[in-house]
Amino acid sequence: MATFNILQLLLQKKLWPPQDKLLVAAEAENDGKTNELQNKVRRAFQTPAFAQNLASFGITQLPELAALPDIQNSSNLSYRVVGIDSSQIYPSRHHPVKAGLTKSAAVIFDYDHASSTAKFNKLEDSKIFTPLELQQALGPEIFASESAFDCLRQLEELKWALCLAKEFSQADDKNFKTIFMLDAALNLKFLDSFCEQLKTVMLGKYLAVLQEFKQVKKCLVCSYTSWPSNNKVCKATKNIFCAAPYFARSKCFGGCGQDLCAMLGPLNDAELWDFAAVPTVIFQEYLGNDYSLFFTYLATQSEVARLDFPAVPNDQVNHTGFVAQKDLTYLFAVILDQVKKGFGYPLALAEAHVAANLLAYEKDFFYQALGYRKDISPKLFSKKNIFG
Numbered sequence: 097m098a099t100f101n102i103l104q105l106l107l108q109k110k111l112w113p114p115q116d117k118l119l120v121a122a123e124a125e126n127d128g129k130t131n132e133l134q135n136k137v138r139r140a141f142q143t144p145a146f147a148q149n150l151a152s153f154g155i156t157q158l159p160e161l162a163a164l165p166d167i168q169n170s171s172n173l174s175y176r177v178v179g180i181d182s183s184q185i186y187p188s189r190h191h192p193v194k195a196g197l198t199k200s201a202a203v204i205f206d207y208d209h210a211s212s213t214a215k216f217n218k219l220e221d222s223k224i225f226t227p228l229e230l231q232q233a234l235g236p237e238i239f240a241s242e243s244a245f246d247c248l249r250q251l252e253e254l255k256w257a258l259c260l261a262k263e264f265s266q267a268d269d270k271n272f273k274t275i276f277m278l279d280a281a282l283n284l285k286f287l288d289s290f291c292e293q294l295k296t297v298m299l300g301k302y303l304a305v306l307q308e309f310k311q312v313k314k315c316l317v318c319s320y321t322s323w324p325s326n327n328k329v330c331k332a333t334k335n336i337f338c339a340a341p342y343f344a345r346s347k348c349f350g351g352c353g354q355d356l357c358a359m360l361g362p363l364n365d366a367e368l369w370d371f372a373a374v375p376t377v378i379f380q381e382y383l384g385n386d387y388s389l390f391f392t393y394l395a396t397q398s399e400v401a402r403l404d405f406p407a408v409p410n411d412q413v414n415h416t417g418f419v420a421q422k423d424l425t426y427l428f429a430v431i432l433d434q435v436k437k438g439f440g441y442p443l444a445l446a447e448a449h450v451a452a453n454l455l456a457y458e459k460d461f462f463y464q465a466l467g468y469r470k471d472i473s474p475k476l477f478s479k480k481n482i483f484g
Contacts (some may be wrong), residue, residue, distance in 0.1 A: 179444025389405070
């Protein structure tokens, strides 16, 4: 298709020039209403209706942690951070051997403020999933789709982080906790797209690893999601301003005549934080089996990120019995310092991305070892038009 034809289609669908989702907010700014709208959104977080709407999604807000102190001089910290990421070769349904491969990398940074030094180390680990192992992990009735295999890959990241955490906790004599930072591995939104059988199986595996993490001392684990697509908090906020009947609010995007309902309808949580400048608020999401994860949204200078973290074991905890204020302050300080060092994205995760990347010759060797040619079947050969 010619470039001109593509441009014509974009114009017809009003997708070009690019339109910001917050166009309504920009128009309101011209009318001098933006501050008023922002204040309404921020005040909505303190209403009983907001708590009720959150509860319908299995989420509660922790008011005692709603206002974390401003973190200053995070670069003066001494800490260790471990960034973990992975890449994969998906099992292909076009080949008789439906095996997959994951390559994980852990990048370790040790920062010592007293001596103004930083130490760097890198570890790599690979794993092959045979068809039998895929059936055992996913269930015999579940095909190893790309999304299901991504779930297994992220689970392997979490397991590897647990192994490294146990090693550090036994051999470490430092007086601070090691931060394990994963790339979106604890943001379990992707489970919502699975069938109930697969969702139950994978959620049980995740919770089993997280339960073990609670027993490891001097280690904190979190995941960092850049511009996440989660939207439950935004939906709970929108429904406060929606004038439609309660049962119809989830499908109302301004048809009720309320400006804030129309504005918040198409947004996700990150865009809500970006628009309303919501302060740091900690939420608790219940996952079943008496277990929950905590999450928050952190607005940096370049983006809005979602942080997910499990229960934090500590001697001095608040009345929830899970999260300690000083641990959260330390965790936030480390993440903000990493974002600063990485010029907008955590340095440890950026280095882990590079280290975990599967190179072309590694993929070729994997395919040739399994007896087929570069993952290209006759069907894919015809699609790629290699000979034409």
